[in-house]
Amino acid sequence: MNPPAPHPRLFRDRDADPSILRGKTIAILGYGLLGQPLGLNLRDAVGTGTIPATVIVGSHDEPSSARARADGFEVLPLVEAAARADLALMLLPDEVQPEAMPAIGARLRPGSALVFASGYALAYGLVTPPPGVDVLLFAPRMGGEAIRQRTIDGRGYMAYLGVEHDATGKARDLVLALAAAGGCLKFGALEMTAKQEVVLDLFVEQAFGPWMGAALLSAFHVGTEAGLPPLGLLMELYLSGEMSETFAQMARDGFLPSTLSHGFAASFGGMTRALTIDREQMGEQMRAILGEIDSGAFAEALQDEYKNGYPCRPFLDKVVGDDDIISRTEREFRAM
Amino acid sequence: MASPAPADFTATLARMIALIDTKLSPVQREKLATAMPTIQWEFPDVDTKLCLAASKDALCVASPVDHAPFVVRMARSTLEDAAFGRRSLGAAFLAGRIHVRGMNPLRLREFIMLVDPLLESYREAYLESASPPSAPVS
Numbered sequence: 001m002n003p004p005a006p007h008p009r010l011f012r013d014r015d016a017d018p019s020i021l022r023g024k025t026i027a028i029l030g031y032g033l034l035g036q037p038l039g040l041n042l043r044d045a046v047g048t049g050t051i052p053a054t055v056i057v058g059s060h061d062e063p064s065s066a067r068a069r070a071d072g073f074e075v076l077p078l079v080e081a082a083a084r085a086d087l088a089l090m091l092l093p094d095e096v097q098p099e100a101m102p103a104i105g106a107r108l109r110p111g112s113a114l115v116f117a118s119g120y121a122l123a124y125g126l127v128t129p130p131p132g133v134d135v136l137l138f139a140p141r142m143g144g145e146a147i148r149q150r151t152i153d154g155r156g157y158m159a160y161l162g163v164e165h166d167a168t169g170k171a172r173d174l175v176l177a178l179a180a181a182g183g184c185l186k187f188g189a190l191e192m193t194a195k196q197e198v199v200l201d202l203f204v205e206q207a208f209g210p211w212m213g214a215a216l217l218s219a220f221h222v223g224t225e226a227g228l229p230p231l232g233l234l235m236e237l238y239l240s241g242e243m244s245e246t247f248a249q250m251a252r253d254g255f256l257p258s259t260l261s262h263g264f265a266a267s268f269g270g271m272t273r274a275l276t277i278d279r280e281q282m283g284e285q286m287r288a289i290l291g292e293i294d295s296g297a298f299a300e301a302l303q304d305e306y307k308n309g310y311p312c313r314p315f316l317d318k319v320v321g322d323d324d325i326i327s328r329t330e331r332e333f334r335a336m
Numbered sequence: 337m338a339s340p341a342p343a344d345f346t347a348t349l350a351r352m353i354a355l356i357d358t359k360l361s362p363v364q365r366e367k368l369a370t371a372m373p374t375i376q377w378e379f380p381d382v383d384t385k386l387c388l389a390a391s392k393d394a395l396c397v398a399s400p401v402d403h404a405p406f407v408v409r410m411a412r413s414t415l416e417d418a419a420f421g422r423r424s425l426g427a428a429f430l431a432g433r434i435h436v437r438g439m440n441p442l443r444l445r446e447f448i449m450l451v452d453p454l455l456e457s458y459r460e461a462y463l464e465s466a467s468p469p470s471a472p473v474s
Contacts, residue, residue: 217431217432221432292442311448312445312448315426319429322424323427
């Protein structure tokens with residue numbers, strides 16, 4: 001067995017000097033799930049006050065452009081925003097970036113910085129940024145809503161950051177300044193390569209997430225078939241918030257200690273049942289998934305899906321959009 | 337709606353496969369053959385197994401095997417509920433009523449391509465089998 005990889009370096013606010021952003025133009029390329037909260041965070045941090053910088057938005061679709069205008073941003077076509085930028089944040093969906101990159105890259109000025117919020121396109125060689133620009137990674141580990149809320153609350157959020165190409169000799173300082181202004185360094189950021197970031201992200205999404213979802217669905221359906229009340233099952237599983245409190249407790253107190261804090265009956269029952277789960281099979285599947293992520297096979301399938309107009313999307317949307325008993329039970333609870 | 341008798345179920349499935357074959361384009365058939373040359377369908381509640389073998393020229397019925405590389409398992413009623421619009425395959429999947437083993441999830445597109453023709457073909461095959469034979473013309 002390989003020894004564990006060493007801990008990446010952890011950066012906090014004390015490691016960053018956001019004042020180096022003074023006078024710079026920051027372009028948010030893509031005003032979606034991540035673009036909106038990061039744009040607002042950056043404008044709050046550097047748009048006024050002691051570090052005046054300009055935050056603009058580049059957008060290629062009207063709903064996003066309208067949202068950005070409603071939030072008070074100057075909105076330009078993607079390539080025009082890139083041309084104005086000292087720092088351009090590439091926030092388009094992963095699979096769209098390869099197609100958009102040549103036009104954007106051609107307009108970036110030498111000495112500017114191109115910042116990726118996901119390592120996907122860089123790690124799999126799907127984009128080639130121009131050689132004269134810094135290529136940075138600033139990848140928040142939160143959904144957009146949480147990024148914004150936790151910044152407003154002053155808690156910050158976890159992110160990964162790194163330098164993929166240092167054309168100016170100042171790339172590290174720049175990404176730290178951006179992370180601080182973006183609100184994450186109050187919590188902290190770990191230094192990662194683009195490849196590490198994307199493999200970690202996809203692996204947990206594809207190896208852990210489906211097991212958790214499948215366990216939840218199975219528990220619900222087995223329970224309801226046995227006559228347990230559907231609403232009670234959903235309460236136990238997630239509706240009451242107990243499960244999210246448990247995850248919060250894991251983060252606060254530690255994973256193993258948290259398993260002991262629900263009383264002996266819970267730990268006795270949970271631990272004894274955990275012993276019977278076929279972890280060999282689970283591990284085998286997870287290793288296969290990791291192999292396909294690491295080799296680029298998953299990226300190839302995702303790019304193929306994009307190039308062919310997302311043929312799997314209607315099927316997946318239909319699975320999620322079906323009127324399953326879980327969705328009905330949730331609706332009925334909300335109407336109570 | 338009464339289901340075909342168990343003995344007829346295999347024949348209905350075989351007819352379904354023949355009908356699917358007429359609904360796929362040569363390009364689709366070739367993609368399916370490359371991605372998943374055999375799909376074994378298992379209906380344990382009626383003790384029925386049937387293997388769909390795809391080549392670039394045709395889909396056909398093959399003998400089921402013990403350790404098929406790609407297996408889709410469900411109750412017969414799950415297939416019929418989906419074919420007649422009573423409960424979608426998506427809902428059945430979420431409810432754990434469809435078990436898929438051995439599929440390469442990165443080839444989901446090829447499998448999805450088969451779903452609508454399959455349900456439509458089963459419906460047609462079912463209705464054909466349920467229809468009484470035409471009276472001889474005197």
